[in-house]
Amino acid sequence: MNPLGVYISIPFCRAKCTYCNFASGVSSIAAHQQYVxxxxxxxxxxPRATVDSVYLGGGxxxxxxxxxxxxxxxxxxxxxxxxxxxxxxxxxxxxxLDDAGLAAMLELGVNRISFGVQSLVDLEAAATGRFHTRAVxxxxxxxxxxxxxxxxxxxxxxxxxxxxxxxWQESLDALAATGVPHASVYMLEIDDDSRLGRELISGGxxxxxxxxxxxxxxxxxxxxxxxxxxxxxLAQYEISNFGAPSRHNLKYWRREPYLGLGLDAHSMLxxxxxxxxxxxxxxxxxRGAEKQTHELTPAEALEEAWFLGLRLNAGVSWQAxxxxxxxxxxxxxxxxxxxxxxxxxxxxxxxxxxxTPRGVLFSNEVFARFLGVNELQPLx
Ligand code: SF4
Numbered sequence: 506m507n508p509l510g511v512y513i514s515i516p517f518c519r520a521k522c523t524y525c526n527f528a529s530g531v532s533s534i535a536a537h538q539q540y541v542x543x544x545x546x547x548x549x550x551x552p553r554a555t556v557d558s559v560y561l562g563g564g565x566x567x568x569x570x571x572x573x574x575x576x577x578x579x580x581x582x583x584x585x586x587x588x589x590x591x592x593x594x595x596x597x598x599x600x601x602l603d604d605a606g607l608a609a610m611l612e613l614g615v616n617r618i619s620f621g622v623q624s625l626v627d628l629e630a631a632a633t634g635r636f637h638t639r640a641v642x643x644x645x646x647x648x649x650x651x652x653x654x655x656x657x658x659x660x661x662x663x664x665x666x667x668x669x670x671x672x673w674q675e676s677l678d679a680l681a682a683t684g685v686p687h688a689s690v691y692m693l694e695i696d697d698d699s700r701l702g703r704e705l706i707s708g709g710x711x712x713x714x715x716x717x718x719x720x721x722x723x724x725x726x727x728x729x730x731x732x733x734x735x736x737x738x739l740a741q742y743e744i745s746n747f748g749a750p751s752r753h754n755l756k757y758w759r760r761e762p763y764l765g766l767g768l769d770a771h772s773m774l775x776x777x778x779x780x781x782x783x784x785x786x787x788x789x790x791x792r793g794a795e796k797q798t799h800e801l802t803p804a805e806a807l808e809e810a811w812f813l814g815l816r817l818n819a820g821v822s823w824q825a826x827x828x829x830x831x832x833x834x835x836x837x838x839x840x841x842x843x844x845x846x847x848x849x850x851x852x853x854x855x856x857x858x859x860x861t862p863r864g865v866l867f868s869n870e871v872f873a874r875f876l877g878v879n880e881l882q883p884l885x
Contacts, residue, residue: 506555508554508588509555511559512559512562512767512770513559513561514562514564514767514770515563515565516564517532518563520636521634522623522634522699523632524699525699526697528769537568537569539791540768541576542576543790544580545576545577545580548577549580552764554586555588556585556586556591557588557592558753559753560594560596560753562594562596565596565601566595566596566597567597567601567606568601569606571609572609574606574612575609592617593617594618594751595618596619596621597621598621599620599645600636602645607649617656620645620658620660621660622637623660623662624661624665626639626672626675628672629668632666655686656686658688659680659685660691661676661680661691663730664718664726665718666716667713668726674733677729677730677734681737685748688747688748689745689747690727690734691745692726695717700712701714705717728866735747740818741818742819743818744868759813759814760809760813762775765782765783768783769784771783772796778801778806779798780801781797781799784797806830807826807834807838808878812876815851815868821858823858824856841874845871849863850871851864
């Protein structure tokens, strides 16, 4: 069996960002302890496997105390055979990993840090409830490098309140100046049930809803980032990702097996191909709620292969799909691909189907076309 990726969900944050409604929240140290005990139990009950990537995400896993990190590390090392070259990523809020926490993470084997920066313009970061400033981010990057971690990535969000083309360029310039080998750029998605989302619907100014850029400007900012980062050696390889690819995240898009452990964590195992997930309700998770399991039919697996593969700039190969699913099944997608080509949302060249730049902006609509392909109505 191929080595697994393991995703560990830590659903705690020091404060809630105004646009976020993930299954994450601000909790007491006692809640952290209870959660890590339950998580360690889940790890010990997981199938034994060789693991070549571990991703600690959330939430903000860097909020855990060194003792709890050590408890997690023990459970992971006892249950899994982690390869010597494994990629071990920690999501980290700038300014929130003190020296003791960093030492515990190094002990765990963390060799990649993903900074949830979102904006390197202090006004924008503060407007969404983030605590850090640009100076804090730059200081953290130096600290990580001094500690021997060069594999760093910065997340930015296009469409933050108060963002303009000029301030976005400031963030991009500051990111490029750090020399990090990887960046992620997302277009702001505001959950309707977040504080900012509710303010956008019902009006008000407390969460800066009036300063959220238009969808058109947000799309332009994203496209600026694609060109800018590409010119600086951080080539786009996935809709939101640039630079040296993350081994762990590639597994999701290539449909390689991974285990997700913790609140609201999702897993995918092959032979038979099945997906399962944990509850997103913390009290239920702590009580040991059953996982939801779904065994994929070949048709569902093929749909996934399309919409996950299309996220990558490398696109989807007709031949690779045919080898996995058989030409008859794959050929049923020809009309959809042709329709999307006509709309200039995908290209179909040299045996590979890829999103066009326009298709990237309409990617959700494109992906929806690959679902239930035999029941489709015309798109436009
Ligand atoms: S966006 Fe990330 S850091 Fe902010 S509240 Fe949500 S999970 Fe926590």
